[in-house]
Amino acid sequence: MPYNAGILLGRIQKVQGYDGTLSVKLDKDFTEDISDMESVFIEYEGKPVPFFISSMEDEGGDIIKLRLEGYGAYDKASIFAGCRISMTTGLRREDDENSGITGFTVILSDLSIAGVIEEVIQNPGQDLLRILSPEKKEILVPLHSDLITGINKKKRTISMDLPEGLLEIN
Secondary structure (H helix, E strand, C coil): CCCCCCEEEEEEEEEECCCCEEEEEECCCCCCCHHHCCEEEEEECCEEEEEEEEEEEECCCCEEEEEECCCCCHHHHHHHCCCEEEECCCCCCCCCHHHHHCCCEEEECCCCEEEEEEEEECCCCCCEEEEECCCCCEEEEECCCCCEEEEECCCCEEEECCCCCHHHHC
16 A cells, blocks of 8 residues: 655655765655755655655755765665655644643553653654654654554553664664
8 A cells, every 4th residue: 555645755866975865856846845844754665764854955946955864874875765755744733632642651562662752743644753762862653553552541651563673764
């Protein structure tokens, strides 16, 4: 089943240079200012994975240059060549049912602690949990009922079964 993150930006054509800069060919002309984006979804191995943007340049026309946090080398970024990339927004709705889980601890299927939910980021197509790990690292995880195995409101915990490798990509 194809994933719809709301607004498809385009496809990553290639990695340029040794600093991990991705060349993205846009699918259409955007009237919105996309230079304010903080994160994107990259469809990697058929699954949408969120990434933080470290820098972005508009090359004019239908090409943008993009660097991702933690992928500042050619070898690391080259795994994304050919992948589809979708836009996310940081828009938040104040009265949302998901805002009540802020502060909950995320427990993984192996009973380890992923961290504490700092924020629920509302995106068209897919909401994200911004989790602060015990090592003070920010992790973005899709908020989807298939990933949640249990919620304990009394203990303020959410049990999740995340796809293998998701935490390492963040």
